[in-house]
Amino acid sequence: MSSARLLPGGPVAERVLSEVAASVVELRAAGVTPALATVLVGDDDASAGYIRIKQRQAAELGFVSPHVHLPASASQADLHAVLADFNADKTVHGVLVQYPIPGHLDYDRALAELDPDKDVDGMHPVNMGRLALGLPGPLPCTPAGIEALLAFHGVPVAGREVVILGRGATLGRPLAMLLAQKRPTANAAVTVVHTGVADWPRYTLRAEILVAAAGVPGIVRPEHVRPGAVVVGGGVRYEGRRLLPDVDESCAEVAGAITPRVGGVGPTTVAMLFRNAVEAARRQSGLG
Numbered sequence: 001m002s003s004a005r006l007l008p009g010g011p012v013a014e015r016v017l018s019e020v021a022a023s024v025v026e027l028r029a030a031g032v033t034p035a036l037a038t039v040l041v042g043d044d045d046a047s048a049g050y051i052r053i054k055q056r057q058a059a060e061l062g063f064v065s066p067h068v069h070l071p072a073s074a075s076q077a078d079l080h081a082v083l084a085d086f087n088a089d090k091t092v093h094g095v096l097v098q099y100p101i102p103g104h105l106d107y108d109r110a111l112a113e114l115d116p117d118k119d120v121d122g123m124h125p126v127n128m129g130r131l132a133l134g135l136p137g138p139l140p141c142t143p144a145g146i147e148a149l150l151a152f153h154g155v156p157v158a159g160r161e162v163v164i165l166g167r168g169a170t171l172g173r174p175l176a177m178l179l180a181q182k183r184p185t186a187n188a189a190v191t192v193v194h195t196g197v198a199d200w201p202r203y204t205l206r207a208e209i210l211v212a213a214a215g216v217p218g219i220v221r222p223e224h225v226r227p228g229a230v231v232v233g234g235g236v237r238y239e240g241r242r243l244l245p246d247v248d249e250s251c252a253e254v255a256g257a258i259t260p261r262v263g264g265v266g267p268t269t270v271a272m273l274f275r276n277a278v279e280a281a282r283r284q285s286g287l288g
Contacts, residue, residue, distance in 0.1 A: 005257040012152040013267035023278045024062040034281035035064045036094045037086050041101045042072035072102050080113045087115040094120040094277035120276040138276040143175035145268030151185040158187035163203050166213030167194045212246035220247045228256035234265050
C-alpha cells in the first residue's frame with residue numbers, strides 16, 4: 001500500500017503557464033507579439049505530435065508560432081539555413097528544433113548555429129556556460145521544472161542531500177549545477193552518480209531527495225531508496241507510445257513523497273519551455 005505523498009507536475013505547470021500568459025498580455029499591450037518558431041525534420045509521428053501540442057499551447061498563451069517542416073532528406077546545410085533565417089528575424093524570439101532529428105544530421109552542430117538568446121530549450125553551449133557561471137539566461141527545461149516542482153510542493157532543498165542518478169547533458173549535469181546554486185529553492189549538497197559506478201545504490205540510499213535521471217526503465221527500486229526520501233522520476237524511455245520511467249512504482253511504498261508515473265516532471269518541462277520563450281521576448285524587446 002502506497003504511503004508516499006504524490007508530487008504531480010500539472011498544478012506546477014498551470015501556475016507557470018498562468019504567469020507566462022500574463023507576461024504575454026503585457027508584451028502585446030506594449031506592441032510586442034511573442035513568437036516561438038518550431039522546426040521539424042522528417043516524418044516521425046511522435047515528433048510531429050509533440051510539435052502540434054506545443055503549437056496549440058503557444059496559441060492558447062497568445063504566441064504566434066511560425067513553423068518549418070523539412071523533409072527527412074534535408075541536409076545539414078538546409079537545417080542551418082532555416083536557423084539562420086530565424087536568427088535574423090527580429091519578430092521571432094524563440095526557436096525550438098524538435099528532437100530527435102534524422103540520423104544523418106548532427107543535432108549538436110545545428111544547436112550551435114542557433115542564436116543562444118533564442119534557445120528556448122536552454123541547451124546551447126553558451127547557455128550551459130551561463131548556467132555553470134550563474135549568469136542569467138534560458139535554463140534547461142527539465143532541470144528548471146524539477147526545481148519548480150519541489151518548490152511548489154513545499155519540499156525543502158536548501159542544505160539537504162540531493163543525489164542525482166544520471167549524468168546526461170539534458171538533465172543530470174545541468175540539474176546538479178542548478179540545485180547547488182545559492183538560492184532559497186536550491187543551495188543543496190548535490191552528488192551525481194551513474195550506472196558506471198558499480199555500487200551506486202550506496203549513494204542513493206543516503207539521499208534525502210533522489211532524482212532518477214538515468215533513462216533506464218525501472219532502475220530505481222524500493223531497496224535503493226532511503227525510507228521517507230523524496231523521489232523524483234526525471235528519466236524516461238519510450239517503447240512506442242508507452243512511457244517507461246526510471247522509478248519503479250513500488251518505490252512509493254518506501255518514499256515519503258514521489259512524482260507520479262505519468263504527469264510528474266513532464267508537464268513542468270513544457271511549461272518551462274514557454275517561460276524561456278516569453279522571457280526571451282521580454283529581453284529582446286527591451287522589456288525584460
